[in-house]
Amino acid sequence: MMSRTEEDFELELRSLAGVLNVGLTHRENGDVDVVTLVVNTKDSAGTQNVASQIASLYYPEAKVVVDGTSHLLSLQRESGSRVAFVRADYDSKDGTCEVQLTIDGRVGLGRAGSGPLIGGAEATLAALRDLGYDIPFSLLTVTNVTNGRDWPVVVTLRSNANDGDRFGIAKADDDMVSAAKATLDSLNRFISTASER
Amino acid sequence: MMPEGNDGLQPETPTNTVTETDGAIEEFPGQVYEPWLFQTMLGELTNRELGVGFIYSILGQFARRHGLTDVVVTLSHDSFGTQIFRLGGQSVTAELAVRLSAEPGVYCEPDKVPAVECDAVRTACQLAMSLHLARFSATHDPLTNIANRRSFDDALEMAAARSARYGWAFTLVLVDLNDFKRVNDLSGHEVGDNTLRQFGFALRQAVRQGDTAARVGGDEFAVILSNVEGHEAAGFTERLRSRLLASNVFIDFTTGTATSPRDSADPAELLRIADGRLYEKKGLRGS
Numbered sequence: 001m002m003s004r005t006e007e008d009f010e011l012e013l014r015s016l017a018g019v020l021n022v023g024l025t026h027r028e029n030g031d032v033d034v035v036t037l038v039v040n041t042k043d044s045a046g047t048q049n050v051a052s053q054i055a056s057l058y059y060p061e062a063k064v065v066v067d068g069t070s071h072l073l074s075l076q077r078e079s080g081s082r083v084a085f086v087r088a089d090y091d092s093k094d095g096t097c098e099v100q101l102t103i104d105g106r107v108g109l110g111r112a113g114s115g116p117l118i119g120g121a122e123a124t125l126a127a128l129r130d131l132g133y134d135i136p137f138s139l140l141t142v143t144n145v146t147n148g149r150d151w152p153v154v155v156t157l158r159s160n161a162n163d164g165d166r167f168g169i170a171k172a173d174d175d176m177v178s179a180a181k182a183t184l185d186s187l188n189r190f191i192s193t194a195s196e197r
Numbered sequence: 198m199m200p201e202g203n204d205g206l207q208p209e210t211p212t213n214t215v216t217e218t219d220g221a222i223e224e225f226p227g228q229v230y231e232p233w234l235f236q237t238m239l240g241e242l243t244n245r246e247l248g249v250g251f252i253y254s255i256l257g258q259f260a261r262r263h264g265l266t267d268v269v270v271t272l273s274h275d276s277f278g279t280q281i282f283r284l285g286g287q288s289v290t291a292e293l294a295v296r297l298s299a300e301p302g303v304y305c306e307p308d309k310v311p312a313v314e315c316d317a318v319r320t321a322c323q324l325a326m327s328l329h330l331a332r333f334s335a336t337h338d339p340l341t342n343i344a345n346r347r348s349f350d351d352a353l354e355m356a357a358a359r360s361a362r363y364g365w366a367f368t369l370v371l372v373d374l375n376d377f378k379r380v381n382d383l384s385g386h387e388v389g390d391n392t393l394r395q396f397g398f399a400l401r402q403a404v405r406q407g408d409t410a411a412r413v414g415g416d417e418f419a420v421i422l423s424n425v426e427g428h429e430a431a432g433f434t435e436r437l438r439s440r441l442l443a444s445n446v447f448i449d450f451t452t453g454t455a456t457s458p459r460d461s462a463d464p465a466e467l468l469r470i471a472d473g474r475l476y477e478k479k480g481l482r483g484s
Contacts, residue, residue, distance in 0.1 A: 002254075006250075015277070019280075021280070021281040021289050023287050038288065040298075054342075056402075069298075165316070167320045
């Protein structure tokens with residue numbers, strides 16, 4: 001079982017700006033031997049320096065290796081694009097949500113009633129359809145994880161073809177934005193596939 | 198482990214259907230959910246909290262359950278950006294990371310696992326990462342990554358209670374940076390923040406395992422030295438100075454100490470005594 005110290009060590013490394021992946025190899029006595037970081041930052045040397053400092057506190061003998069991806073990621077951004085959330089507004093007078101999305105300079109706008117939580121998800125689906133996507137899913141549930149503020153919202157979409165539900169999770173400043181982002185989260189892979197068709 | 202030229206990892210396809218029904222729960226009409234993940238999560242939660250270790254454990258059990266040799270989960274969230282976890286804590290290459298970071302989800306050998314299960318695993322992992330980060334953020338200062346005021350207060354209460362009950366001595370050291378305002382005024386807040394970060398790091402290096410180092414104010418730090426009497430705290434001060442010099446951090450500091458149970462066994466009183474001694478020294482220094 002991973003020790004609490006090692007969990008906190010890995011979390012601290014993952015909290016560094018641009019760190020995507022942390023790999024650890026161990027010595028026979030269980031101590032960390034080599035730490036491999038995959039980072040998306042222009043300052044790989046800076047990240048290695050800070051990561052080495054952190055490692056020296058937990059495992060003084062550990063060696064830190066950094067593998068940079070920034071050059072690869074910029075290439076990827078040029079070759080593909082994703083739907084991005086722009087804004088969400090809620091009209092408390094009539095309980096209407098309006099969500100705006102964008103992809104490749106195109107803008108999609110969706111509106112829905114049902115309050116900020118369910119309305120945020122419904123308006124996002126409407127905005128995706130406004131962008132021209134055929135979304136073969138319908139909204140099944142929108143749940144605030146603890147029924148309290150500042151907690152993630154989980155969205156479940158039911159496939160119209162009955163071939164598996166999709167889940168999305170997101171946390172933002174308010175329930176409406178969380179619901180919108182969770183809806184996008186649940187559809188990320190689908191949208192990516194759809195845009196390749 | 199994986200075929201050459203192909204990492205063997207493919208995203209789950211949304212067209213997979215859930216067909217296994219043995220021991221399954223019918224959650225919604227026409228939709229079947231495997232209870233293994235929920236049972237596994239409950240089992241794991243008796244041994245550990247939701248966090249990084251939990252994610253690796255879930256990936257391991259997911260892989261065993263489906264006979265997978267490799268599995269990766271990519272998570273994406275405002276609070277932690279994109280994070281990639283691979284079975285057994287293995288690293289991924291930069292090229293693979295770029296492909297995997299494009300879309301959040303579970304990546305494993307194709308057509309082996311229902312998409313709904315992949316989504317459930319990803320959601321569980323995302324929750325575990327978020328909660329671990331939230332727990333860490335709640336108890337640590339974001340700039341220096343040492344304990345924050347809240348967890349320092351808890352640690353001081355606990356140390357005082359132990360001291361009162363068992364007579365174990367500990368020394369509280371309050372540390373205040375000298376002329377830190379000048380650093381901010383003359384060199385800017387970015388340099389000031391970096392100085393605080395480096396100071397916090399030196400503090401972490403200077404304390405022993407079992408001691409507590411915390412940032413309790415803008416340029417105020419506090420340390421709880423376990424099993425240390427007042428005069429022995431000088432060793433800590435010397436260690437801190439030498440760490441700062443070794444890191445080329447040229448800022449001086451003033452300390453004030455109070456020892457339990459000799460000075461008091463009450464945490465508030467200890468803080469008051471240490472604070473008084475600190476400002477006494479500061480006054481002398483100023484004059």
